[in-house]
Amino acid sequence: MNTLPRQPTDSRQNQLLAALPVAEWGRWRTQLESVDLARGEVLCESGSTPAYVYFPTTAIVSLLYLTQEGSSSEIAVVGNDGVVGISLFMGGNATPNLAVVQHAGHSYRLRAQEARNVVARSGPVLGVLLRYMQAMIAQVAQTAMCNRYHSIDQQICRRLLLGLDRLTTDELPMTQQLLANLLGVRREGVTAAALRLQHDGVIRYTRGHIEVLDRPRLEQRTCECYAVAKKEYDRLLPMRVPSGGHERKRPAVVHHAAHRLMETASCAMQ
Amino acid sequence: MNTLPRQPTDSRQNQLLAALPVAEWGRWRTQLESVDLARGEVLCESGSTPAYVYFPTTAIVSLLYLTQEGSSSEIAVVGNDGVVGISLFMGGNATPNLAVVQHAGHSYRLRAQEARNVVARSGPVLGVLLRYMQAMIAQVAQTAMCNRYHSIDQQICRRLLLGLDRLTTDELPMTQQLLANLLGVRREGVTAAALRLQHDGVIRYTRGHIEVLDRPRLEQRTCECYAVAKKEYDRLLPMRVPSGGHERKRPAVVHHAAHRLMETASCAMQ
DNA sequence: TGCCCTCTGTGCGGTACCTAACAGAGCAAT
DNA sequence: ATTGCTCTGTTAGGTACCGCACAGAGGGCA
Numbered sequence: 001m002n003t004l005p006r007q008p009t010d011s012r013q014n015q016l017l018a019a020l021p022v023a024e025w026g027r028w029r030t031q032l033e034s035v036d037l038a039r040g041e042v043l044c045e046s047g048s049t050p051a052y053v054y055f056p057t058t059a060i061v062s063l064l065y066l067t068q069e070g071s072s073s074e075i076a077v078v079g080n081d082g083v084v085g086i087s088l089f090m091g092g093n094a095t096p097n098l099a100v101v102q103h104a105g106h107s108y109r110l111r112a113q114e115a116r117n118v119v120a121r122s123g124p125v126l127g128v129l130l131r132y133m134q135a136m137i138a139q140v141a142q143t144a145m146c147n148r149y150h151s152i153d154q155q156i157c158r159r160l161l162l163g164l165d166r167l168t169t170d171e172l173p174m175t176q177q178l179l180a181n182l183l184g185v186r187r188e189g190v191t192a193a194a195l196r197l198q199h200d201g202v203i204r205y206t207r208g209h210i211e212v213l214d215r216p217r218l219e220q221r222t223c224e225c226y227a228v229a230k231k232e233y234d235r236l237l238p239m240r241v242p243s244g245g246h247e248r249k250r251p252a253v254v255h256h257a258a259h260r261l262m263e264t265a266s267c268a269m270q
Numbered sequence: 271m272n273t274l275p276r277q278p279t280d281s282r283q284n285q286l287l288a289a290l291p292v293a294e295w296g297r298w299r300t301q302l303e304s305v306d307l308a309r310g311e312v313l314c315e316s317g318s319t320p321a322y323v324y325f326p327t328t329a330i331v332s333l334l335y336l337t338q339e340g341s342s343s344e345i346a347v348v349g350n351d352g353v354v355g356i357s358l359f360m361g362g363n364a365t366p367n368l369a370v371v372q373h374a375g376h377s378y379r380l381r382a383q384e385a386r387n388v389v390a391r392s393g394p395v396l397g398v399l400l401r402y403m404q405a406m407i408a409q410v411a412q413t414a415m416c417n418r419y420h421s422i423d424q425q426i427c428r429r430l431l432l433g434l435d436r437l438t439t440d441e442l443p444m445t446q447q448l449l450a451n452l453l454g455v456r457r458e459g460v461t462a463a464a465l466r467l468q469h470d471g472v473i474r475y476t477r478g479h480i481e482v483l484d485r486p487r488l489e490q491r492t493c494e495c496y497a498v499a500k501k502e503y504d505r506l507l508p509m510r511v512p513s514g515g516h517e518r519k520r521p522a523v524v525h526h527a528a529h530r531l532m533e534t535a536s537c538a539m540q
Numbered sequence: 541t542g543c544c545c546t547c548t549g550t551g552c553g554g555t556a557c558c559t560a561a562c563a564g565a566g567c568a569a570t
Numbered sequence: 571a572t573t574g575c576t577c578t579g580t581t582a583g584g585t586a587c588c589g590c591a592c593a594g595a596g597g598g599c600a
Contacts, residue, residue, distance in 0.1 A: 065415045068494045073418050075411045090400040092506045096408055096498060126396065130360040137407055138366055141345045144414035145335045148343050148454045151586075175547065184418045186588060191549060207547055207596060224338045228366060236362045421556075445577065456558060461579060477566060477577055 014055040014108060015081045016132060019237060021124045028118060032108045037061075037101045043084050044099035052109040053085040059105030060166045062182060064098045073147070073184035074159075076139050077102070079166025081233065082132060088115050089129050102182075103166075103173065131236040138232040146225040147184070153193045155183050157222035160203070164212060165230070172210045197221075284325040284378060285351045286402060289507060291394045298388060302378045307331075307371045313354050314369035323355040323385040328375030330436050332452060334368045343417070343454035344429075346409050347372070349436025351503065352402060358385050359399050372452075373436075373443065401506040408502040412495045417454070420493040423463045425453050427492035430473070434482060435500070442480045467491075 020028065037043070037059040044050040046066060054061065061084050063076040075097065078084050087095040093112075110118070119125055146155055159182060163172045176194060180187040194210075197203045202218055204211040212218060219226070290298065303322075307313070307329040314320040316336060324331065331354050333346040345367065348354050357365040380388070389395055416425055429452060433442045446464060450457040464480075467473045472488055474481045482488060489496070 065411050067415060067419055071419055073415055075414050087404055090404040091397050092401050092404040095404070096502055097411065127361050131362050133403055133407070134357055134360040134362040134365070137403070137410060140407060140410045140414060141335050141367065144345050144410060144417055145337060145343055147414055147417040149337055149341055177547075187548090188550085188589090189587065195549080205548085232366055447577075457578090458559095458580085459557065465579080475578085 013080065014057050014083075015237065016083050016128060017055050017108065019128050024122055024125055027122065028110075031110050031114045031118065033110070035107055035109055037104060037107050039101055039104040041101040042098065043101065044095065044097070046096055046098045047094055049093040049112065050085045050088065050099070051112055053083060053088050053112065053115040054099075054107050054109045055083050056080055056105065056107040058103075058168075059101055059107045060103035060163070062100050062102040064100060064182075065096070066098060071184060072098075072181060073143075074182040075143050076136060077162045077166065081166065081237070082136070083129075085112075085115075086129070086133060086136065088112050089119050090133070103163075128237070135229075135233045135236045139229045142225045142229040146223060150223040150225065152183070152185050152189045153196065153221065154223040154225075155185075156190060156193050156197070157218050158226040159183060160210065160212060161215075161218055161222060161226050164215065164218075170212045170215075172212070173208060174210060175208045176205075283350065284327050284353075285507065286353050286398060287325050287378065289398050294392055294395055297392065298380075301380055301384045301388065303380070305377055305379055307374060307377050309371055309374040311371040312368065313371065314365065314367070316366055316368045317364050319363040319382065320355045320358065320369070321382055322379040323353060323358050323382065324369075324377050324379045325353050326350055326375065326377040328373075328438075329371055329377045330373035330375065330433070332370050332372040334370060334452075335366070336368060341454060342368075342451060343413075344452040345413050346406060347432045347436065351436065351507070352406070353399075355382075355385075356399070356403060356406065358382050359389050360403070373433075398507070405499075405503045405506045409499045412499040416493060416495040420495065422453070422455055422459045423466065423491065424493040424495075425455075426460060426463050426467070427488050428496040429453060430480065430482060431485075431488055431492060431496050434485065434488075440482045440485075442482070443478060444480060445478045446475075 017025075017028070017032075032055075037054075037056070043052070043054055043061060056078060057080050059079070061078045062074045063078065063084070064072045065075050066072050078099075084099045087093060119129070146158060150158075156179065159179065160172060163174075164170065176190040177187045180190045183190070194203070194205050197218075198205050200217070202212070202214045202221070204213055287295075287298070287302075302325075307324075307326070313322070313324055313331060326348060327350050329349070331348045332344045333348065333354075334342045335345050336342050348369075354369045357363060389399070416428060420428075426449065429449065430442060433444075434440065446460040447457045450460045453460070464473070464475050467488075468475050470487070472482070472484045472491070474483055
């Protein structure tokens, strides 16, 4: 490697952007904005048309579905391996899901209208996006399976691995309550499972931070869902960028009033 | 209406084909084969590249995901409103799911290679397919939600409605065991729920056939998942074809040895 | 230092679903 | 009619997760 386009600010890029044919890159780069995303920021309200398409680099975004009563469940995780707002590319504009920044970080973004234009006039781009959609469907479907058949313990391991894959550290900044909200289970269930993992030396838990001590054992303990989804992802989008170290200034915290997923136990998205 | 292309044999067409721009239709129609699908036929093995893309008219197809141990769960239902084998259009070829004919009937199909060609050279086709994919993702995601939060009773109602929408009759040919396999729950749970529905006059159950007597109440009893997914579908693919009556000769039964989803309780896909 | 608030740990009762085993009811072929 | 099989109905006991209520622990801040 590599014929990959270089980004101005980031050594660790978005893999989807990196996978674009070089010829296309010229068109895109002038349109892309560089932004910092704060934790809890809502990128896409459920049911409304997003203003931007996001290509995260260090940020991590959760795609959530809500029930009528307001319970939520995370159906997909998007990091530097994907894009938030595929519905714009698909022509449907809105989606029924909610996109919330799960881990603050950097991202590129494209105005909705520009996104539509860029895709409309560029053939080879669609190949990448289509394969990404397929991988996304696989991840969502696997989530459905996991919900049906697997234990909380297994699901937690799966979710931790999803997080690890999109970070450069072994420490995930999440409270048990948040993890519970993402999986759509009770916080107490997460506590119990976390204790078992900690007791066995797989993780270490400290007030809002989970440090993964033994990733291989995490993989042993989880169900096949993690591997299946990941394998599908790797198959469809094999191009990888070496993930160099990364430090950026943290953005000013922008609290989006509408949604308090990240907040305290009592009011967290119940 | 309508500028919709007319199919030679069927008054009730595939809605996705019907949604194609007329200009495109000329290219497609010469490539499409008319086939009868037998119940239980496997259209697409998990992990392998399907030989055809299917556009069902009266047939209904289940997309299933499997666990390592062989448990299954239906993650999407495709009837005359969709297409089986989108992975070919997406460029990924294989998918991790299994496509099984759930209700015998008629379908059109396109050879894999021709499907790829047709899409590659035709711009406007992608719009339709992309929106369909978005609707598909929504259905899958809603399934994940339903698995997480809703009772067997609600899920059964949802599944019956999904079937009804894709048939011209009020009678669904399915055993309780089959329904249980599709939902990924125990047969006894289905029995109990079916008894409640029958007691209340919503359905009538007779050895492998469910007759829906009161659809409105079925809709009352189900969770929001049905409506959410359907609404998304209607939003993205609004074009509908009046579903005229339909009778075709039933195809010779082709039993696919590999998969006995439709078979007896004891060996059914457990 | 002490206060406050968030986060984590625990106990108890309830329930929805599961595993397992079996009994009766329809249907078909001999 | 008898036999055989599939499909439906029923029972009993186990378990994983839920709802609720509360106790302790850690960290920030005055």
